[in-house]
Amino acid sequence: MGWTWTLEDSLGEVKGRSEEFESRGDAESWVGEEFGALLEQGIDQVRLFDDETEVYGPMSLHASTDS
Structure with missing residues (x-):
């Protein structure tokens, strides 16, 4: 069992x-x-x-625009 990231575009499509x-x-x-x-x-x-269990996400890689 190991830890991995799914890499997604802005629409949530897995790219890798x-x-x-x-x-x-x-x-x-x-x-x-x-x-x-x-x-x-x-x-x-x-x-x-x-492993196959999602722990958290989606997590944006873009800076927050909140004020």
Whole structure:
């Protein structure tokens, strides 16, 4: 069992999946380090999975526009 991200466009269409990580912390660190590159690749949001169970998401990779 491992932790992975689904990589999605703004409509929620899955464009790929991350590598598998041993821990949630490793997965969260990876997305924190890679979000700029993911945006450049057209990824707008991600979902975190523990094996096949969705833990949370969708999480936007874009800056919040809230005031």
